Structure formats: C-alpha cells, structure tokens
Amino acid sequence: MSSERFQVITPAHPDYRNLLRGLTKEVWPEFMLHDAVANEHWHELLDRFADYQVALFDTEKKRVAGLGSSFPVRWDDTLENLPEEGWDWAFQEAVRNHKEGKTPNFHCAIQIVLRREYQGQGLSQPMVQAVRSVTTAKGLPALIIPLRPSEKHRYPLTGLDDYITWQTDEGEPFDPWLRVHVRAGARIVKVCHESKTIRGSRAEWEQWTDMKFPQSGEYVIPGALSSIEINVKRDEGLYIEPNVWIVHEVR
Amino acid sequence: MAMTTDRFQIIAPHELPDYRDRAGDIAEASWPEFMLHDPIANENWHELFDRFSEYQFALLDKESGRMAAMGNSLPFHWEADLSELPEQGWDWVFLRAVEDHKNGVVPNIQSAIQIAIHPDYQSQGLSTEMVRAMRAIGQSKGFGYLVAPVRPTQKSKYTLISIDDYIRWTNDEGLPFDAWLRVHARLGAKILKPCHEAMTIRGTRADWEEWMNMKFPQSGKYYIPGALNPMDMDLETDEGVYIEPNVWMVHKI
Numbered sequence: 001m002s003s004e005r006f007q008v009i010t011p012a013h014p015d016y017r018n019l020l021r022g023l024t025k026e027v028w029p030e031f032m033l034h035d036a037v038a039n040e041h042w043h044e045l046l047d048r049f050a051d052y053q054v055a056l057f058d059t060e061k062k063r064v065a066g067l068g069s070s071f072p073v074r075w076d077d078t079l080e081n082l083p084e085e086g087w088d089w090a091f092q093e094a095v096r097n098h099k100e101g102k103t104p105n106f107h108c109a110i111q112i113v114l115r116r117e118y119q120g121q122g123l124s125q126p127m128v129q130a131v132r133s134v135t136t137a138k139g140l141p142a143l144i145i146p147l148r149p150s151e152k153h154r155y156p157l158t159g160l161d162d163y164i165t166w167q168t169d170e171g172e173p174f175d176p177w178l179r180v181h182v183r184a185g186a187r188i189v190k191v192c193h194e195s196k197t198i199r200g201s202r203a204e205w206e207q208w209t210d211m212k213f214p215q216s217g218e219y220v221i222p223g224a225l226s227s228i229e230i231n232v233k234r235d236e237g238l239y240i241e242p243n244v245w246i247v248h249e250v251r
Numbered sequence: 252m253a254m255t256t257d258r259f260q261i262i263a264p265h266e267l268p269d270y271r272d273r274a275g276d277i278a279e280a281s282w283p284e285f286m287l288h289d290p291i292a293n294e295n296w297h298e299l300f301d302r303f304s305e306y307q308f309a310l311l312d313k314e315s316g317r318m319a320a321m322g323n324s325l326p327f328h329w330e331a332d333l334s335e336l337p338e339q340g341w342d343w344v345f346l347r348a349v350e351d352h353k354n355g356v357v358p359n360i361q362s363a364i365q366i367a368i369h370p371d372y373q374s375q376g377l378s379t380e381m382v383r384a385m386r387a388i389g390q391s392k393g394f395g396y397l398v399a400p401v402r403p404t405q406k407s408k409y410t411l412i413s414i415d416d417y418i419r420w421t422n423d424e425g426l427p428f429d430a431w432l433r434v435h436a437r438l439g440a441k442i443l444k445p446c447h448e449a450m451t452i453r454g455t456r457a458d459w460e461e462w463m464n465m466k467f468p469q470s471g472k473y474y475i476p477g478a479l480n481p482m483d484m485d486l487e488t489d490e491g492v493y494i495e496p497n498v499w500m501v502h503k504i
Binding site for chain 1: 466
C-alpha cells in the first residue's frame with residue numbers, strides 16, 4: 001500500500017455522494033439497515049454534520065475504500081456513565097444538541113468501515129486516523145465510539161461483557177476491530193447493551209435473513225452479535241445489539 | 252441394484268479399486284470437520300466394508316468418472332416396537348449392527364448410516380435416488396423396514412430451536428420444512444421421533460479450536476457453524492462436548 005494511493009476526502013468532494021453509493025449495503029448484513037434511528041436520521045450526517053464525514057479514496061481505482069461517519073455531541077457526565085443505548089442514543093442526542101445550539105464537547109463516530117475488498121490490507125489504521133484527525137481539527141478532547149466488535153457475530157451465545165475481556169497471546173483484545181482501536185491508543189470504557197434496536201415483523205425478518213421463523217423464541221442469525229427474539233403472537237422480531245463504548249483521548 | 256440413469260450408475264465397493272478413498276473424499280467435502288471426529292464412526296468405519304459390504308454403494312458420474320454420492324447402511328436385529336429405538340440413534344445402531352454380526356444374530360431390519368452427496372452434485376435430485384437405492388438393498392434382503400437416524404441438515408441454521416419443535420415445522424405443502432426430512436417423507440417415510448444423542452463428539456479445547464478455526468477462551472455454550480445444537484465447552488476438564496440430535500425415520504419396504 002502506497003500512502004499516496006489513498007486520500008482522505010470529505011463531502012466537499014464534488015462526487016462524494018455518488019462515490020458512497022452502495023457502500024453501506026455492501027458492508028452490513030441486511031437487517032442492520034433497518035435500525036429506525038439510523039433510517040430517520042441518516043440524512044443529518046450531511047445536513048448538519050457534513051464537516052465531520054470522511055472517506056478514504058482509492059486514487060488508483062477511483063473508488064471509496066472506506067468511510068467514517070461521525071458527529072459532535074455534548075456529554076457532561078463521566079464516560080463511565082455513557083448510556084446503555086450507545087449508538088441510537090448518540091445519534092439522537094447529537095441531532096438534539098445541534099437543534100438546541102448546544103456546544104459539543106466530544107466527537108463521536110458511529111461508523112468506521114472498509115469495503116470488503118479493502119479489508120486485510122492495513123487500511124484500518126489509516127481509516128481510524130482519518131476519523132481521529134477530525135477530532136483534532138475540531139479541537140475536541142476525545143473521540144468516543146459505540147463500537148461493533150467485528151468477530152462477535154461468530155460468538156453470539158457469549159455475553160459481550162465476557163467477550164471484550166478475551167485476549168490474544170500478546171495481551172491485546174481478541175477482537176480484531178477492538179484491537180485496531182486499542183493499538184491506535186483507545187481505551188475500552190464498557191459495554192452498551194442496547195446500542196441498537198432493530199424491530200421488524202416476522203415477514204420482514206424472514207426476508208432480511210432468508211430464514212424462517214415458524215415459532216416464538218430465540219434465533220441465531222448470521223451477522224448478529226447476539227440472538228434475536230421472535231414473538232409470533234405479536235408478529236414481531238426484536239434484535240438488540242450490544243456494542244462497546246471506547247474512547248480515544250486525543251490530547 | 253435398480254436405478255441407473257444415462258449419466259449416473261450405482262456401483263458397489265468392489266467395482267472401484269479406490270472406492271474407499273473416493274468415498275472418503277466425499278465425506279470430507281460434505282461434512283463440517285468436527286463431524287469427522289465421532290469416535291464410534293472412526294473406530295468402526297472399516298466394519299462397513301469388512302462386514303456389510305453389500306450394504307454400501309456409490310453413485311458414479313459416467314460423464315466425468317467422478318463419484319457423485321455415496322450411501323452407507325447396515326443390517327441389525329430389532330424385536331421391539333420401532334418407537335422404542337434408542338436415543339443414541341446413530342452411534343447405537345452402528346455398534347449394535349457390528350455386535351449382532353459378531354454374535355451371528357440374524358438381522359431383520361436395515362438402518363441408514365449416511366447418504367452424502369458431493370457439494371458439486373447437490374440440488375440435482377440425487378438424494379431421492381440415493382434413498383431409493385438404499386431401500387432396494389433392504390428389499391433384496393427381504394427386510395420389512397429401513398430405519399434412519401436422519402441428520403436434518405438445515406437444523407444448523409436453527410441451533411437454538413429444540414429438535415422436537417423443529418421436526419414439526421412444515422412447508423406450504425404440509426411436508427417437513429427440513430430438506431433431508433422432506434426427501435425421506437416424499438418417498439413415504441414416517442418420522443418416528445428424535446434421537447437426542449445420536450452422536451457424541453468430544454475434543455479438547457485445542458481440538459475444537461483447530462476443527463472450527465475459532466477460539467474458546469471460556470467455559471460455556473458456543474454456536475458452531477454446521478452443528479445442530481450448541482457445543483458445550485468446559486475449560487476445567489479441557490473438554491468440549493457436542494451432542495448431535497437426529498431424527499428416527501422409517502421406510503416400510
């Protein structure tokens with residue numbers, strides 16, 4: 001990887017929206033695209049927080065390799081008290097803060113992703129650095145992230161509180177994505193157990209996962225970090241995704 | 252043996268010099284790695300060829316010369332009602348057949364052990380032909396029944412659902428939801444009941460980590476791809492145990 005090949009671009013790039021087209025569908029399991037808070041607020045990223053968005057641009061292939069979505073937020077309590085509703089809370093709070101004209105004191109990232117074809121090529125660190133550079137540029141003291149551990153989906157029956165204590169032989173976090181952040185200087189704060197809430201009818205879940213849910217109960221679904229709960233009587237499936245609050249202190 | 256289409260031919264073990272190697276290749280290609288570590292299977296597999304050779308067969312693709320599928324079964328003796336077939340389904344029937352044979356007990360029933368179709372040949376209707384061919388063997392022996400501890404393959408996508416519930420799931424035609432159960436049901440087989448401990452696979456933590464390319468840093472239940480139930484890991488005893496549930500089905504022949 002030559003460092004010149006990949007450049008950080010922002011929404012100021014004339015073709016930004018086009019370059020991002022299809023990216024989220026490519027990197028997330030289908031059901032992850034049905035978080036109500038995300039769908040209601042997604043446009044706010046560009047409408048209110050455009051100067052917080054970054055993408056890693058492959059100048060050779062003229063493609064976006066990765067994306068960092070973030071915004072500023074106000075939090076006056078200790079980081080240890082960050083809400084259980086991590087991701088959903090942060091997005092809503094940031095929009096609320098902005099509407100109310102509150103001065104933010106933290107930078108919060110809700111998505112740092114690489115397209116599949118760009119994974120495993122050492123681009124994780126540059127991608128994280130691109131987001132951290134926004135924190136610095138905005139003069140904010142820390143970047144907080146309700147982080148989605150990338151390998152947790154292979155261990156859906158293990159509690160996330162346990163999972164984040166798993167380590168490699170070198171004493172680093174077992175989870176590759178957590179490891180990338182810890183290597184970049186981040187600290188694990190705690191688990192946010194209800195970071196995202198995704199609801200759908202039984203028919204919707206069957207479509208999203210290409211499975212069948214003939215009876216009420218818990219189901220393991222590919223790509224989810226914990227099991228989902230299907231309630232046939234209420235015609236509802238509920239997935240509550242746990243994430244991990246981490247913090248990068250940048251100064 | 253009956254079925255021969257233009258392309259596929261049923262062959263017996265003695266008809267191919269490297270039959271067992273080729274059959275082994277199909278097993279490796281069609282089973283998750285951990286399924287190849289059932290001790291009863293590994294200790295007794297040779298008995299299929301040593302004692303029950305005429306109950307083994309394969310499907311040869313005449314066009315490519317490849318082995319497309321294989322079927323393993325064996326005879327045993329059973330007096331009680333079929334509803335009393337044991338919970339230890341697969342492991343039990345294999346041991347029972349060998350024991351009966353050693354003791355000179357005359358068999359009166361056939362049990363399926365495996366029908367494996369190479370991934371390259373799946374979804375081409377071969378499973379039905381394989382079941383038919385297996386049944387034809389029992390018929391030629393004059394048996395009244397072919398029983399089978401069936402592995403409902405798609406149960407691996409529903410590991411948290413009990414097998415008792417799962418076998419009641421049906422499709423729009425009222426046939427079993429599970430594709431393998433459906434193949435048998437379409438041919439007239441009846442579901443008898445689950446056998447909850449059809450196979451028991453044990454390994455150390457290191458074994459399981461190698462088989463699964465996963466890590467098991469703490470005791471507890473783990474979802475493992477391809478398994479019909481979660482696997483239970485105990486770090487204190489350094490042992491992971493997977494108990495596979497199957498479904499006893501019966502074909503009247």
